[in-house]
Amino acid sequence: MASIHMNDISKSFGEVNVLEGINLEIRDGEFLSLLGASGCGKSTLLRIISGLETQSGGSLRIGGRDVTGISPKNRSVSMVFQSYALYPHLTVFQNMAVPLTMRLLSRPQRLPLVGRFIGGTARIKTEIKARVEALAESLDIKHLLDRKPAQLSGGQRQRVALGRAMVREPEVFLMDEPLSNLDTKMRAHMRTELAELHRKLGTTFVYVTHDQEEAMTMSDRVAVMMQGRIMQVDTPRNIYSRPAHLRVAEFIGAPGINILPRTVTSPGVMDVCGVKLSAPSFVRDRGSIGIRPSRLTVTPKADDAWPARVVNVEDLGSSFLVHAVLADDTRTISRLDSRAAIPEVGAAIHLSCRSDSVIHFDADGWNPALHEARQGSRRLETAVRPTREERHALAHAL
Amino acid sequence: MNKVNPLLRHAALLAGAAFMVLPFAVMLSTSLKSQADIFAGGFSFLPGEWAAASNYVTVFTKLPMLDFLINGVLVTTAIFCIQLIVAVPCAYALAKFRFAGRKALFNAVLWCLLIPPQAVAIPVFMELYSIGQLNSYTALILPWTISVLGIFLLRQFFMTIPDDIVDAARIDGMGELSILLRVVMPMAMPALTAFGILSFIAHWNDFFWPLICLQDVRYFTPPLGIFYFKTEDAGISYGPLMAAACVITVPLLAVFWAARNKFIQGVSMQAGIK
Amino acid sequence: MRWHTLYRLALPYGLSAPAVALMLLFLIGPVLAVTALSFTDWQLGETALSFVGLRNYGSLFDDALFLRSIGNTALYILMTVPTTLFLGMFFASMILRSGKMRSLYQTVYFMPFMGTAVAMLMVWDFVLNPTVGLWGLVAGWLGVEPVNLLRTEYLALPILALISIWQNLGLSIVLFLAGLSGIPDEMYEAGELDGADDPVSRFMLVTWPLVSHVTYFVLILLAVHSFQVFESVAVLTQGGPNDATEVLTYTMYKEGFDFFRTNIAAAITVIFLVGVGGLTLVKAMWLEKKVHYQ
Numbered sequence: 001m002a003s004i005h006m007n008d009i010s011k012s013f014g015e016v017n018v019l020e021g022i023n024l025e026i027r028d029g030e031f032l033s034l035l036g037a038s039g040c041g042k043s044t045l046l047r048i049i050s051g052l053e054t055q056s057g058g059s060l061r062i063g064g065r066d067v068t069g070i071s072p073k074n075r076s077v078s079m080v081f082q083s084y085a086l087y088p089h090l091t092v093f094q095n096m097a098v099p100l101t102m103r104l105l106s107r108p109q110r111l112p113l114v115g116r117f118i119g120g121t122a123r124i125k126t127e128i129k130a131r132v133e134a135l136a137e138s139l140d141i142k143h144l145l146d147r148k149p150a151q152l153s154g155g156q157r158q159r160v161a162l163g164r165a166m167v168r169e170p171e172v173f174l175m176d177e178p179l180s181n182l183d184t185k186m187r188a189h190m191r192t193e194l195a196e197l198h199r200k201l202g203t204t205f206v207y208v209t210h211d212q213e214e215a216m217t218m219s220d221r222v223a224v225m226m227q228g229r230i231m232q233v234d235t236p237r238n239i240y241s242r243p244a245h246l247r248v249a250e251f252i253g254a255p256g257i258n259i260l261p262r263t264v265t266s267p268g269v270m271d272v273c274g275v276k277l278s279a280p281s282f283v284r285d286r287g288s289i290g291i292r293p294s295r296l297t298v299t300p301k302a303d304d305a306w307p308a309r310v311v312n313v314e315d316l317g318s319s320f321l322v323h324a325v326l327a328d329d330t331r332t333i334s335r336l337d338s339r340a341a342i343p344e345v346g347a348a349i350h351l352s353c354r355s356d357s358v359i360h361f362d363a364d365g366w367n368p369a370l371h372e373a374r375q376g377s378r379r380l381e382t383a384v385r386p387t388r389e390e391r392h393a394l395a396h397a398l
Numbered sequence: 399m400n401k402v403n404p405l406l407r408h409a410a411l412l413a414g415a416a417f418m419v420l421p422f423a424v425m426l427s428t429s430l431k432s433q434a435d436i437f438a439g440g441f442s443f444l445p446g447e448w449a450a451a452s453n454y455v456t457v458f459t460k461l462p463m464l465d466f467l468i469n470g471v472l473v474t475t476a477i478f479c480i481q482l483i484v485a486v487p488c489a490y491a492l493a494k495f496r497f498a499g500r501k502a503l504f505n506a507v508l509w510c511l512l513i514p515p516q517a518v519a520i521p522v523f524m525e526l527y528s529i530g531q532l533n534s535y536t537a538l539i540l541p542w543t544i545s546v547l548g549i550f551l552l553r554q555f556f557m558t559i560p561d562d563i564v565d566a567a568r569i570d571g572m573g574e575l576s577i578l579l580r581v582v583m584p585m586a587m588p589a590l591t592a593f594g595i596l597s598f599i600a601h602w603n604d605f606f607w608p609l610i611c612l613q614d615v616r617y618f619t620p621p622l623g624i625f626y627f628k629t630e631d632a633g634i635s636y637g638p639l640m641a642a643a644c645v646i647t648v649p650l651l652a653v654f655w656a657a658r659n660k661f662i663q664g665v666s667m668q669a670g671i672k
Numbered sequence: 673m674r675w676h677t678l679y680r681l682a683l684p685y686g687l688s689a690p691a692v693a694l695m696l697l698f699l700i701g702p703v704l705a706v707t708a709l710s711f712t713d714w715q716l717g718e719t720a721l722s723f724v725g726l727r728n729y730g731s732l733f734d735d736a737l738f739l740r741s742i743g744n745t746a747l748y749i750l751m752t753v754p755t756t757l758f759l760g761m762f763f764a765s766m767i768l769r770s771g772k773m774r775s776l777y778q779t780v781y782f783m784p785f786m787g788t789a790v791a792m793l794m795v796w797d798f799v800l801n802p803t804v805g806l807w808g809l810v811a812g813w814l815g816v817e818p819v820n821l822l823r824t825e826y827l828a829l830p831i832l833a834l835i836s837i838w839q840n841l842g843l844s845i846v847l848f849l850a851g852l853s854g855i856p857d858e859m860y861e862a863g864e865l866d867g868a869d870d871p872v873s874r875f876m877l878v879t880w881p882l883v884s885h886v887t888y889f890v891l892i893l894l895a896v897h898s899f900q901v902f903e904s905v906a907v908l909t910q911g912g913p914n915d916a917t918e919v920l921t922y923t924m925y926k927e928g929f930d931f932f933r934t935n936i937a938a939a940i941t942v943i944f945l946v947g948v949g950g951l952t953l954v955k956a957m958w959l960e961k962k963v964h965y966q
Contacts, residue, residue, distance in 0.1 A: 052565050054677060069677050073571040085566035089584040102571030164570070407766050408773070414763060415780045418838070422783065424806055425795040441809040488691035495684035503688060510699045512953060514900055516921050517945045520709070520928050520937055521702035524716075544694035574683055603789050605903050606921075610929050621790035625907060628794060636798055643791035654786045658779045661786070665843065666850040 002063030002076070002171035002204055003028040004049060009058035011044055018044050019228045022058070031198045031205040033215035036225035037251070042208045043176055045225070049206060050174050051075045063171055073102070078165040079174040082181060084157045086149040092160050093132055093145040099168040100128045132167060139163050155186045162197075172204045179214060191217055212252050216240070224248050240292075246365040249290045255321060257290045257359075258332045273326050275306050278355060282368045288361050293321070293335040295357035298349050305352035308332065310343045324351060425647070429453055429640035436636050453641040460638070462615065463645060466623035470602055473535065473619055477542045478597045482590070485548040490578055492549070493556035494564055504553070510546040519610055526611065537611040538619070542601060548593045551667060555589035556582060592664030602650065620646040703945070709938035716932040728939035738940070740915050741923040744829060748919060749898045751833035752840070756894050757887070759837070760844025765879065767845065768852050778849060782842035789839070793907040796835050797822075822909055825916045832904045832917060840897060844890050851886030855879065892951055899948050920944050 009022040019041045026032045034042040047053040048060065051072035060067055067075050078099065086095050101110060108114070109121045116122065136142040141159050149157055158178065165173060178194075179187045195218045198205050209215050215222045216236040223233040232244035243249035249257045262272040262279075263286050270279040272289060299305050308324035311331075320342050322334045334351060336342060343349050362368050423443065428436060432449035457463045491497070492504055522541045526532045531540070559582060567577045583590070605621045612618060618626060624642050654661055710728055714721035732738045767777045784792065799806045802818040811818035821831050859878050868877040880887075902921040905911060911918040911926075924944060928937030 047565075050565075050569060052568060072569045077569070079566065079569050081562040081566055083560055083562045085560065085562035087563065087567075087581055087585075098567075098572075099570040102576075164566075407770065411763070411766055411770060411773075411777055415777060418781050418784055418842070420806070421792060421795045421799055421838075422787070424799050425792075428798060436804055441804060441806045484690045484694060487687035491684040491687035495687075497681075497684040500684070503692065506692075506695065506700070510695055512949050513699050513703055514896070514945070514948045516900060516902070516924065517706065517941050517948070518699060518702035520934060520941060521705040522698060523929075524705075525697070525702075541698050544691060544698055546695065546699070549691060574680075599786070605790050605906070606925070609906070610925070621788055621903075624788075624791050624794060628907075636804065639794055640798065643788075643794050646791045647787045650788060651783060651786055654783070655779065658782075659775070662778060662782060662846050665782075665846055 004172065004204065004206070005061040005064075007059045007061075009045070009048060009055045009060060011041070011048060011053065011056050017228060019048075019055075022230060024223060024230060024233065026204060026206060029202050029204055031195070031207065031218060031220045033207045033209055033219040033222045034225055035209055035212060035215040035222050035251075038210055040225045041228040042210075042225045046079075046174050046176055046206060046208045049172070050077050050079050076171040077174055078168065078170040078172075079176065080161050080165050080178040082177040084149075084161040084178075084181075086157060086160060086164070088149050091146055091148055092136075092141065092152070095149070095160060096132045096136065096163045096167050097128050099164060100131060103168060104128060132163075135163050135167050139166075154182050155190070158182060158186075158190060166201075170203070172206065175205065175207045177209055177211075178207075180209075180211070187214075194218060212254075216252075224251065226251075241359075242367070242370060243290070243359060244367050244370050246288065246290070246361045246367075249359060249361070253292060255293050255333045255335070257292055258296055259288050259290050260326075260330060260332075262287055262289050262360075273306055273328050273330055275304060277304055277358070280360070280369070283360050284368075285363065287363050290359040290361065291353045291357065293333045295353045296332060296334040296351050297353065298322070298334065298336065298340070298343060299352045301350050302352060305350040306332075308349055308351050310345050310347045310349060313342060313345055322349075324349065326351075422647075422651075425640050425643050428636055429644045431637055433635060433637055449637055450641075453637040454645070456635075456638040457642045457645055461623070461627055461642065462618075463623065463642060465616070466618050466620045467645070469535075469538075469617060470620045473538045474598050474601045476535075476539045477601050478594055480539070480543040481545040481548050481597055482593075484543060485545055485552055485593075486583070487578065489549045489552035489556055490582060492553045493559075494561070494582075507546050507549050507553075511550060515604075516606060519607065523610060532611055533613050533617065535617060538608060538617065541607070545593075545597060547596065551593055551596075552586065552589055555586050559585055588663070589667065591660055592667040595661055595664035706938045706941050706945075709935060710942045713935055716934045724935075728935050729943075732936065732939055732943070737915060737918060738923060741918045741920055742943075744915075744917060745899065745901070745919045748829060748833055748836075748901060749895055751830060752836045752898045753891065753894045755833075756837050756840050756844050757891055759841055760890065761848050761883070761887070763841070764845045764848035764852055765875075768849060778846065781845050784839045785842040789903050790907055792839070793835070793904055797908055800831065823913050825914050828909055828913060828916045832901070832908065835904055836898065836901065840894060844894065847890050847893075848883065848886055851883040852879070855882045892954055895951050896948055899944075899951065920947075 004024075004026040006022050006024045009019060010017065011019040022045060034045060036042045044053060048055045049062070051067065051070060054069070062075060062077070087098070090098070104124050104127070105115070105121065106118075109118050109124070116125075133142065133145070136145055139159050139162065141156065141163060144152060144156060144160070149160070152160065158181075161178070175194075179190050182190060191214060194205075194207075198218070207215070207218065216239070219236060221233055222236055222239050224231045224239060226247055231248050232239060234242070234244075239248065240252055243252065246259065250259065260272050262270045262277075262283075264270045264279055264284055265276075268279055268281070270277055270283065301307075306326050308326050310322055310324050312323040314321040314323075317338070319338055320336045320340075322336055322343060324332050324334065326332060332351060360367060360369055424441075427443045427445060430448055430450040430453070431445040432447040432452075435445060435447040435449070438446065488503075492500060492507075518541075523532070526537050526540070531537055563581060563585075564577055567581050572580065602619075603621060604619070605625070608617075608619050608622045609625075612622065615623075615626065624639075624646060627642055628639060711723055711725060712721045713724045713727075763777075763781065767774055767781075770777055798804070800821050802808050802811070802820050807821065808818045819827075821827050855878065859882065860874065863874055863878045866877070868874050900921055901919050902925065905917050905919055905922045906925070909917040911922055920940065921944065924937050924940040927933045927940060
């Protein structure tokens, strides 16, 4: 059991900065996902935690111990790889036994032929066998122990890789996109299984993924990463409904959030695509608003509703997606309940949303509401919040 | 080509195959004939007068043929073992480590691939002369302990081993040398086999270098041994000469037949095609 | 920096150190040394040497035997390489479609490459013997005079070329087979739909372009191989008759290790190196291209 504490971690390969100013505390027993598009630095961060890479700057503590410069072997972490990385020349049993053999047996005891004559070898080997078999039993792969990885299906390999990671009871599990090589059905199944496994073991999980569905369904908290920085760390619900930045809002949710430009015309009033809406006090100047498709509904004509024309309707079975174009050519998507009245393509409609489901973004993309709410708060997440200069730099970079 | 009549195709292939096998057939048949039969006017495949026993006995009694064969096995084995010990770690470093100078080292390997063995004969001869090791096993083995082709082949193969597996081994607690011995080497068996086969063919057959560096019959390898036999004998006792050729060639061909697919794969790997 | 980090930094250097040392000692060093020697008057056993500039090269190009040697080597390459290449491609494409017999044919054609070269040359010497060898028999069937082929000036080099083709055809076939079996059947089916339904247009449209990289590799490999011809000359003809089979490596061997004119041998080596190096450089560039693909 261990917490992980990262303080100002950075990593560069030559001229390229892959990670910058990473501050993150992962609590003991937490399931935390690092979510981001490929190339955002999430895998590098995971590899730094594992010890496979060394950070260029900053410090890293696992379970209160500074692990900078400590080899992966001595970090009490284990990792599940995207490709599973099973040893192709070893059987399932041997694969799962490797972490124990390497730790429990001394170097001379590991020697072929000679090793068995050194005192204690036989006893330790019996123990290893018992532990591997017990674990295999619980993972339901006991009947596969004599096979080679090439003879297993994707799902079975996945379980073996999990087993190899679990067998030595590490304090932290690291997972690098472990489900992305499985088919859709198997992936959904393993998602549930991983979440249950986490509850059962109560160990810290750090899970890297580019798949928001995986991150949102399994995690206690999600850290959204972009271009080597953490943009927001929060619960899945908050990430969805209270994104800290426009880019986070756009990244999360399918179909994507509707973004409409807005201008504050007078105190408490803003203009959004030709419609006047009330604006909260912290919203100033120009910026944009975000409305989730499920919150943008078809209504009768009203002052706070946008006139629009339907250009396409998609039937998803349980709901409909209505694609529409506003008067100023802005495109929108609304998700309508299948029981609602569905407009036809070409129909003139009106769209509106409740003011409490509007998400505000400043011109630089940050969410001012979150900033107000967190002012003065000492929660760690706010440490992620960049300074004014950094906000500028970031907005520029993004 | 599948529109060509299959019978015609097989006829052409069989004719070619017959030409390929012909010298082997002549070698075998002549090794069974007596001297009188060979010179009894005109060639025939079937021996008229058998002298197999005396021919083969001559090879092993008048000639230290057994020593030649032992030398051949000893030298090729030693060369390959040392080549492995030198090339495997270097290829592993080139394939799986990032370090300053890696690119330069790999370029050096590529450049060294250009050097034909005959080109370095004179300086290497002088090097061995200066340490007093000409005319010895050392002279036969030492210059070939570095195989840039081996480094190149293995490096290419190691590149195909996923980094994830090496990382997994690190997390599982293996040291770098354990990873090399327990994970990378077992996975690279096809490349190691190919390397072994190429090395063995090259050094078992080598004639140029032993001819230069050896005087003492004691150290002769099979190709030099049979050459010595022919020149000593003025080349007319064809029966024993062909028997000697059989003794040198047939074991190799037998191994080749037994593992022909591995051999052919190994040779193809040289071209980086497979 | 803790010792684990330091160890990982030093490790690759430690792993490649033996290879680097041996490369310097037996490959790079000797090439530099032989180049240096070719500009001196040093001969084996002497204690002093002096720089003579290009004199060794000058005397070589005045030497009729050396010029003959270069000409013979070029002629030999021209006789062996294209023949082995095209026969290899021809037989490979036939073997590819010979079904169950494929493995057998491949193995039989590869046998000469596996036979110990010097021993097989002894056999050829016997086969070509006009009185007791197979050649005598064949000449009788053909009704021609069974001349001693290896002692006939205009036939000796072509005969050596024939033996080389016999030896290397299997290699060429095996490499082409590897390339040809990499062509997916769909390519031929697509070609057929596009109208290439006879063997010739099929070959021109699909086979030739798709094995061109193999062709290129085999061409260079065989050329380098032929450049280095030594055994057959040393065993069968010793450069004769009348210097008709004098080739570069053999001249170098005689100068260096028979006459002990090390400086001249070194100059020949450098010329040889430039020739082979030029060819292999093309090959290495091709290899590097392959490397970049990965």
